[in-house]
Amino acid sequence: MVAWKSCWNCRFRSDGSRLGRSLAGALLVLATAQPLLATAVRQTGSTQTDEVQTGSLQAETQEPDDDADGQAENAFMVDRNGDGVLTEDEVMPGAFSLLDSNRDGRADPGEVSAFLARGRGPFSWVNAPAEDRRIPGVTHATFNSSSMGIPVGYNIYLPPGYDDAAKRNTRYPVIYYLHGGRPGNESRSIGIAEHLHAAVASGAVRPVIFVWANGGRVSWYDYEESRGEEVFVRELIPHIDRTYRTLAHRGGRGLQGFSQGGRGTTRIMFKYPHLFISAAPGGPGYAVEKLVFENDGVERDPRARPAESARSFDFGKGNDAYSLARSYAQDGMQPPLNIMIWLGNKGFNYEASLEYLGYLVGLGVPAERLVAPGVDHNPVWFYETRGVDLLRFHDRYWNESQPDGR
16 A cells, blocks of 8 residues: 555544644645645645645745744644644654654644744745755855756755865765755755765765755656756756866766655656766655556646646656656666665655565666665655765765766
């Protein structure tokens, strides 16, 4: 059984009303505080997740209410015992740590308000982190998109000593990180930088450049006016290679993403295996990818209530993790990819990821797995527990000497 199906069957409160867990689920499953949260709270039967989006692009980029405290008060309608805090048994499981920031098993109003506040604001191609979320060593920058004629933002970590005169000729491998959620925001999940820096500074892994990209309105898809995949592959990567001292070839380039970004990582790694020596999808929404696969390229959320509120996204037949893996296998798996799927065993995408790993085995596509026991759908918590192992996966394959990276 796929995990998200069971979670979203719980739509009713004990008193028989229809609010159920869906309202609190809107809080939890938005793994990186998406801006649509306020809309989801207002429309209690039509919630958004980090895997499938409902409603129109206009709704997705709507300016939310500027009242996180008021939204938090609404969220506590699911506080069944009335104790003033939310617990995992009162809301959709599999992502509770996103609300419970101190991980004491209780999400108080302050934690819920803080989570909601991070999701305010319409979609933008440029999203510098807030002052209280900036991390030493991480810089926000922009480049001009030739296809759109506008600035596009990214965050970049440069390893210690990058600017030292003695290292002015040193080049570094790069890991690109694809965020979760929709719409895009390059400042999601930059909290992993603390654990990245600790691994590099301690010598646990070789110095590496790390880039957080913006996936566009529909996050890593080319859809209508949003060209998230094209801007990333054809514009951001060349910009990084021109601007920074990278190993500007496949042997020095890794790809990684979480949740919606795990879906994007999977599709992009199989479309462009010549660009990356290693690829690591994290917490991927493979249950949704399977729906897209079975529906000839159309993504539609079957959990939306009312059903007619669900927006269909036609990404094109064959443009999904299942079809692209099959095509890669049929093409002889060339050039060979080094793949690792990473996630916590309490995350709501865990079962679907195991199913997808089995699918890859059936195709003969090698893939490793890295599981963090006790961790739910939270990339920062994963990095806290097993981030060094994930970074070492990429580190094993860096190849400085071969321009083609093979």
